[in-house]
Each structure stands twice: as C-alpha cells, then as structure tokens.
Amino acid sequence: AQSVAQPEDQVNVAEGNPLTVKCTYSVSGNPYLFWYVQYPNRGLQFLLKYITGDNLVKGSYGFEAEFNKSQTSFHLKKPSALVSDSALYFCAVRARRRGNTPLVFGKGTRLSVIA
Amino acid sequence: GAVVSQHPSRVICKSGTSVKIECRSLDFQATTMFWYRQFPKQSLMLMATSNEGSKATYEQGVEKDKFLINHASLTLSTLTVTSAHPEDSSFYICSARDHQGTTYEQYFGPGTRLTVT
Numbered sequence: 001a002q003s004v005a006q007p008e009d010q011v012n013v014a015e016g017n018p019l020t021v022k023c024t025y026s027v028s029g030n031p032y033l034f035w036y037v038q039y040p041n042r043g044l045q046f047l048l049k050y051i052t053g054d055n056l057v058k059g060s061y062g063f064e065a066e067f068n069k070s071q072t073s074f075h076l077k078k079p080s081a082l083v084s085d086s087a088l089y090f091c092a093v094r095a096r097r098r099g100n101t102p103l104v105f106g107k108g109t110r111l112s113v114i115a
Numbered sequence: 116g117a118v119v120s121q122h123p124s125r126v127i128c129k130s131g132t133s134v135k136i137e138c139r140s141l142d143f144q145a146t147t148m149f150w151y152r153q154f155p156k157q158s159l160m161l162m163a164t165s166n167e168g169s170k171a172t173y174e175q176g177v178e179k180d181k182f183l184i185n186h187a188s189l190t191l192s193t194l195t196v197t198s199a200h201p202e203d204s205s206f207y208i209c210s211a212r213d214h215q216g217t218t219y220e221q222y223f224g225p226g227t228r229l230t231v232t
Binding site for chain 1: 157206
C-alpha cells in the first residue's frame, strides 16, 4: 500500500530565510511524487513533480524538491521564503504501474512565513 | 495548464435532501476522475475513482449508495450526496487525470463546500 508521511503539522520561517517542508513516502517499486499547495477554501495547485531523471526537481514559484531514493524522501525547499508562501502544503505519491492508481496524500504541513 | 471546474462552489442544504456536485474538465478529456473529501485541517481522503462509462470504484468505508458517482462523458463527472446529514458537511474536491501525452499529474477542481443543516 502507498503512504506518505509529513512529520510536521506546522513550519514557521522568517521571510527571506530558506524553508524546508519534509516528506517521506512508502510505495512498491518506483514512485511518482508530487507537491501541491492549498490556499484557504481553495482547491489544490500543482507545484512540482518527480517522474524520472534528475533527482532535483524545480517547480512553480521558486520551489524545488529533491528525490532521495535511499531515504525515501521528497522534501520541498525554497531558498528564500515569502509571506505569500504561507499556505497548506501536501506531498503525494502514486505507484508507478499500469492502471488508474490514485494519488495518495500526506496529511499536510501548514507553512507560516513571518514578515 | 489543464483546468478542472466544480459547481457549485458552496452549497447549503437541509438534512435529508440530496445534493449534486458537478466536476468538469474544461480543456482536456478525462478518462479517469477522482473524488476526494477533506475535513477541516486534514488531508484529502480519496472517496472513489471513476472511469468514463463504467461504475465507480469506492474506497473502503465509503457508502456507494450514499455517494452516487456518475461519469457519463469524458469531461463530466457528478457526485450526488443522497439524504445528506450534518456529518456529510465537508469540502469535496474532484480531480481529473489527462491520459493524453505524457503528463502524470492530476488536475484538481477548486472544491465544493457542503454544509448540511
């Protein structure tokens, strides 16, 4: 079975500082990995994905994530946080196999960037 | 990018009535659509997977007779909450997967907040 762990419910960071939102996953075989962001009362917005290739993936709004197979992690990072980055962030995994396997989400991490 | 719409964005209904939520893929064909439910400050919980023209596959614990899903076309799926009760109040989000090309991500609708009084 697929699962995603986001160990932090809340991450606080000062504006201008680097931020990291942690994610580890469990899946049979190789994964597809995703990060989404959700603003209040809104749907999910896609940030980035890892399918294959370079372990460092760059996405929207200056975010990036590094796939680490040995540690089964896919942490989200940004070199310099903005107040507007404050939102709820979800990591998701999908098994790499045939069929309509759905995305499985972590419980989310609330990022608060303080001016 | 691909756009998924949901209607309505908010709905308030009385206990015992039924509510239909529509999910549309606006610029792509979605062979597969997913319905999620999100409780306050919690993650998205997959309710069901629907494939165009066939019956939906429900996750364990989701009542298929209560949450009716229809995916009659490649651009439209509907979720009907039948005989709604206050505990059905939640944020419902649909998602669609574009099977054309090599995209792998699911596109999400903006969500529908259901309040049952």
